[in-house]
Amino acid sequence: MERRFTSRIVCLDWIENSESEKSKISSSIQEKYEHLRLQYEADLRKNWVEQLESPNQVLEQLSLAACLIELWKSMCKTESENESQPIVPNFVDIACGNGILVYVLRMEGYEGSGYDASRRKSWSTFPPWIQSCLHEKVIIPKPFLDMLGPLEIDIGIESGLFPENTFIISDHADELTVWTPILAALANPCSPLPFMVVPCCSRSLAGSYFRYPPGGAGQGYGDSNPGLHGHSCNGISQPCSGDLRALRAAKMNEKTENGFLSSMAGSLAVKTASIAEEIDFGVEKAWLRTPGAVNMALIGGRDENSNRLKSGEPVTDEELTAARLKIMEVVERECLQDGGIQAAAQLWIDRLETLRHANQTQHQPY
Incomplete structure (x- = not known):
């Protein structure tokens, strides 16, 4: 039986903001969510073709779309009072999956595109002009590409160094989660790209299964088989004894704020934020509440002063070089647990080939 989602209000509550600002933001997001449901939910459910995902993913993606639209409104100003579109x-x-989020945002008038390692069945249900914005490509971070040299691979490659004024959406992007603030900074160390991260499966920079310790500091423990430590990719610390009652309790607890902070996804969120802050990229944390879950969203670039180099003063070549070196020092350090950056790059490619093979089997088109 399909799980019935709760009637939880959809909102994005900035953890460090005042209650009045939280209330204002939550109210506008809820209104936008209701509008998007009326506009798109029925058709998206009617045309649902994915076999490995529940149709309730429609509500989750509409929730995220509402949050992003209102977030962008809070970040940007209109050119004139008569202009309705900010x-x-x-x-x-960068991990668009079924493509619903890209579809809704494009239909609402926002320019952008989506990437995924495998084309999904859902893509063919969208208008042709939407399909042209969904790309079957893989992202191999630029530091790895530099180490690997020319690659013979049967799919398009993106380095993750997106153009100026690109907003990166990293929703359940798994191995790209911790990479997101790094890619945003590498694209332009003087003015890093804004982003939103919604964490899920915990991975190291090499893409290996890896659970970061609570608090995001120091080394966690990684393993090619997450089941050895009783972990799952959904962020819930699972008991190894097979106690179903304890597992159900853990799943319910994970839907609370305190439960999330002690989960695998919570530790991943804290680690990602700490990486961003280490490379001088300020990050805001917010509780993301959707019909199906409570998660933590990390938002970079909403504040124009979120990076120390974005002060309006000219940036010298020395400052730019120092910023890039700091970023690469973080990358090299984080790759040590997988044998160094060269070994981590090769692990990324090996895992990519395995993932591609699995996805081609799971997401066969009609």
């Missing part, structure tokens, strides 16, 4: 950066969804 000036927003182009977006890129």
Whole structure:
């Protein structure tokens, strides 16, 4: 039986903001969510073709679309009082999956595209002009591409260095989660790209299964088989004894704020934020409440002063070089647990080939 989602209000509550600002933001997101449901939910459910995902993913993606639209409104100003559409950066969804988020945002008038390692059945249900914005490509981070040299691979490759004024959406992007603030900074160390991260499965920079310790500091423990430690990719610490009652309790607890913070996804969120802050990229944390879950969203670039180099003063070549070196020092350090950056790059490619083979089997088109 399909799980019935709760009637939880959809909102994005900035953890460090005042209650009045939280209330204002939550109210506008809820209104936008209701509008999007009326506009798109029925048709999306009617045309649902994915076999490995529940149709309730429609509500989750509509929730995220509402949050992003209102977030962009809070970040950007209109050119004139008569203009109804705010000036927003182009977006890129680096793990677009079924493509619903890209579809809704494009239908609402926002420019952008989505990438995924495998074309999904859902893509063919969208208008041709939407399908042209969904790309079957893989992202191999630029530092890895530099180490690997020319690659013979049967799919398009993106380096993750997106153009200026691109907003990066990293929703359940797994191995790209911790990479997101790094890619945003590498694209332009003087003015990093804005982003939103919604964490899920925990991975190291090499893409290996890896659980970061609570608090995001130091080394966690990684393993090619997450089941060895009783973990799952959904962020819930699972008991190894087979106690179903304890597992159900853990799943319910994970839907609370305190439960999330002690989960695998919570530790991943804290680690990602700490990486961003280490490379001088300020990040805001917000509780993302959707019909199906409570998660933490990490938002970079909403504040124009979120990076220390974005002060309006000219940036010297020395400052630019120092910023890039700091970013690469973080990358090299984080790759040590997988044998160094060269080994991590090769692990990324090996895992990519395995993932591609699995996805081609699971997401066969009609």
